[in-house]
Amino acid sequence: MRIRNAFPVFGLLTTLALAGCSTSSDSASVDDKGAGPTVQTAQIFNDAYGVTKDAGYSLPAIPIDRVKPQFRRQVVSYQTTERPGTIIVNTRERFLYYILANGKAMRYGIGVGKQGFAWAGTAYVAWKQEWPTWHPPKEMAVRRPDVAKYVEDGMGPGLTNPLGARAMYLFNEDGKDTLFRLHGTPEWASIGTAASSGCIRLMNQDVIDLYSRVRPGKGTSKVIVIQ
Numbered sequence: 001m002r003i004r005n006a007f008p009v010f011g012l013l014t015t016l017a018l019a020g021c022s023t024s025s026d027s028a029s030v031d032d033k034g035a036g037p038t039v040q041t042a043q044i045f046n047d048a049y050g051v052t053k054d055a056g057y058s059l060p061a062i063p064i065d066r067v068k069p070q071f072r073r074q075v076v077s078y079q080t081t082e083r084p085g086t087i088i089v090n091t092r093e094r095f096l097y098y099i100l101a102n103g104k105a106m107r108y109g110i111g112v113g114k115q116g117f118a119w120a121g122t123a124y125v126a127w128k129q130e131w132p133t134w135h136p137p138k139e140m141a142v143r144r145p146d147v148a149k150y151v152e153d154g155m156g157p158g159l160t161n162p163l164g165a166r167a168m169y170l171f172n173e174d175g176k177d178t179l180f181r182l183h184g185t186p187e188w189a190s191i192g193t194a195a196s197s198g199c200i201r202l203m204n205q206d207v208i209d210l211y212s213r214v215r216p217g218k219g220t221s222k223v224i225v226i227q
Helices: 138-143 204-213
Strands: 027-029 041-044 052-054 057-059 074-077 087-090 095-099 104-109 121-130 166-171 177-185 193-195 200-203 222-226
Touching: 052 204, 095 204, 104 200, 104 204, 121 177, 166 204, 177 204, 200 204
Parallel strands: 087 222, 177 200
Antiparallel strands: 027 193, 041 074, 052 057, 074 104, 087 095, 095 104, 121 166, 121 222, 166 177
């Protein structure tokens, strides 16, 4: 399914229209200050990144010792008035928080593309997809002729698909597509970095975990994106 709705409420659509949510090797590493404030970690899931069998695919293990500890999935203390089930994306810190009960949150490291920095606001997960098809926008095809063949028919699901193992599609309060996605990526090394293009990406093992927690719907999956 391909969504083409516009998103007039939150600005900067010109930039968001380029959001093919692709990965890119043109990335800049984030220094330690970009990781945000130190918080108390209750549990870290270092053992969650092994070979993962899913829907007939075999996701390769991630060499997690090469990912900075702050960007690995972990339960942290997090004080907020938002109710459990809310997602808070802090693009500047490179963290996504899934709010739990009792002042806790599941925190995931993320990679942020230029389109990810272009938008901030409140939305909800309207729908989600396992092993999605990727449709790069026409604007991206102009810059990268190698992806032009995927504009109409899309790139089918697979281990090299830029959207990874899962995608969650964010809509605004009026039910319009923001063109903003939370999705997986085969490029685990991009987590914690600012890449040249794309939305918000998580390691595939992490996006599968997040996906299992999210219930799509306007009243059940509030998403707040801050910069």
